[in-house]
Amino acid sequence: xxxxxxxxxxxxxxxxxxxxxxxxxxxxxxxxxxxxxxxxxxxxxxxxxxxxxxxxxxxxxxxxxxxxxxxxxxxxxxxxxxxxxx
Ligand SMILES: [Ca+2]
Ligand SMILES: [Ca+2]
Numbered sequence: 001x002x003x004x005x006x007x008x009x010x011x012x013x014x015x016x017x018x019x020x021x022x023x024x025x026x027x028x029x030x031x032x033x034x035x036x037x038x039x040x041x042x043x044x045x046x047x048x049x050x051x052x053x054x055x056x057x058x059x060x061x062x063x064x065x066x067x068x069x070x071x072x073x074x075x076x077x078x079x080x081x082x083x084x085x086x
Contacts, residue, residue, distance in 0.1 A: 003044040006061050006078035008037070010044075014078055015065045021045075022058040029053070047082055060085070 006014040008021045022045050025035035035053075037045060045053045047060045064081050076084070 003040040004078070005044055005082070006047050006064055008041055008045045008061075010041075014061060014068065016062060019058040019061040019065070022053060022061060023055060026054045026058070047078060049082075
């Protein structure tokens with residue numbers, strides 16, 4: 001695995017920067033432009049695995065970021081977090 005779900009810019013953290021990146025990508029692709037992601041980044045960006053990269057994914061990344069910033073217990077991965085939401 002060469003990606004971490006939610007870590008779109010691959011800096012090792014899942015935070016508001018990644019959410020902004022996903023929104024920017026969505027804005028580009030929704031106007032038929034190249035969003036500039038490679039395949040791994042697309043996989044990392046589609047956090048709910050529905051095949052689309054859009055504002056829903058950005059919101060989920062922000063929600064996960066809020067969760068990691070506030071929880072004092074052991075932090076689950078973005079993958080686990082998304083499974084729990086379902
Ligand atoms: Ca990141
Ligand atoms: Ca998605």
